[in-house]
Amino acid sequence: MNARAVPATLSRVTLIERQACDLCGAADHREYATLGHRHLVRCASCGYLFADRYDTAELERAYRDDYYANPDDERIAKWVSENEGVWDGLCKTLTRHHPDPASILDIGAGTGGFLMEFHARNPRTGLFAIESSQNARESLLQRMPDVEFVADDADGLAETQTRFGLITLLQTLEHVPHPLALCKTIARSLETGGALLVTVPNNRSYAVALKGTKDMGCFGNPTHLQFFDKPSLERMLKQAGFARLQRIAEFGGSNVRGLPAQLAQYALRKAGRSSELRYLAWK
Numbered sequence: 001m002n003a004r005a006v007p008a009t010l011s012r013v014t015l016i017e018r019q020a021c022d023l024c025g026a027a028d029h030r031e032y033a034t035l036g037h038r039h040l041v042r043c044a045s046c047g048y049l050f051a052d053r054y055d056t057a058e059l060e061r062a063y064r065d066d067y068y069a070n071p072d073d074e075r076i077a078k079w080v081s082e083n084e085g086v087w088d089g090l091c092k093t094l095t096r097h098h099p100d101p102a103s104i105l106d107i108g109a110g111t112g113g114f115l116m117e118f119h120a121r122n123p124r125t126g127l128f129a130i131e132s133s134q135n136a137r138e139s140l141l142q143r144m145p146d147v148e149f150v151a152d153d154a155d156g157l158a159e160t161q162t163r164f165g166l167i168t169l170l171q172t173l174e175h176v177p178h179p180l181a182l183c184k185t186i187a188r189s190l191e192t193g194g195a196l197l198v199t200v201p202n203n204r205s206y207a208v209a210l211k212g213t214k215d216m217g218c219f220g221n222p223t224h225l226q227f228f229d230k231p232s233l234e235r236m237l238k239q240a241g242f243a244r245l246q247r248i249a250e251f252g253g254s255n256v257r258g259l260p261a262q263l264a265q266y267a268l269r270k271a272g273r274s275s276e277l278r279y280l281a282w283k
Contacts, residue, residue: 014056022180022226023048023236033213036222046235049203049227062222063133067110071138080113082255087117089253090197090278094118094166097246097280098195101125101165105189107154107182108132108172112140115147128164130154154182163191169198171276174224183240190283196242198279203227205275206268217275230272237281248278 020027026045029052033040037055042048068076091114103126106115110131119127127146131137132153140147150160154176167186173179186196201218202208213219218227228236230247237245249269256265268274 016054016056016177018050018052018177021046021048022050022178023232023239033219035213035219038222038225040219040227046232048232051225054225059223066223068133068135068139071135071142073135073139076111076136076139080111080116083111083113084117085253085255087114089250090114090168090170090199091117091121092253093248093250093278093280094197095121097248098166098197101194102191103128103162103164104166104168105129105150105164106168106170107157107186108169108175109140109147110136110170112136112144112147114168114170115140116144119144119146125165128162130157157182157189158185160189162189163194164189165191165194167194167196169196171199171201173198173200174226174228177225179226180236180239183236183242187241187283192283194283196237196279196281196283198233198237198281200226200228200233200277202229202273202275202277204229204273206273207275209273228277230277233277233279237279240281242281242283244282246280247272248280249274 021043024043024046026043028044029041030044032042032049037058038051039053040049041052100122104118105128107130109115109129115127115129127144128148128150129140130149130151130153131140137149150162151157167190176182190196203218205218208215208218218224234245251266252262254265256262265274
């Protein structure tokens, strides 16, 4: 995988070092920034931006403390409620572009807010999920006992023989160490004609232009290891084997309230400068 674990000499942590760009394989990188435990570089060959060194102990701490401290973490219900507009918009997108799939796999299911909204609209669709946090899995099963977890983490998808009509990867690809390998596995795991819905933070967003590496939606999150823009995400999906891509830049479908703010968000989406990139990719 062109990565190796390096025991740290001064502390009980494990550093991961990436030798090659995940997108093009080149080993010539330009230093971009050091953000806490992460060292970011830009590939000199293709321009892809990623963390070539990071601390797995710090990642585990951040996931536990900043996301899911326990299955009954009060923040889970809060996040589900706060993101209702996002889940609603994504479900409407799927209804327009890929309606009534026989099955759906949500990778990085997290709070389960999206699956709950999707199930309410598509009660006949079989529900499958992957989530690396045991606390999050237990929380989701308490609320949706019909969800079947096919693996404990994204790497486990490669061992799954089931094929899915729809796979969703919502604000997840930026967290995984080998995104291209995951996208290739997803393409193999889809039924013929199946689709992937993927959303990622946009490193060329207007917010990043204003705040730089302090923007919490992109660089400021200590669990983010990959940093996408339109060219890099499109190239990754094509290299993974998807036959057709469509960038989703529709009006609404977010937590933004008020017509002026929604119009501004829509304009940023059309220009490719919104905080989030959304794509549908068909097998």
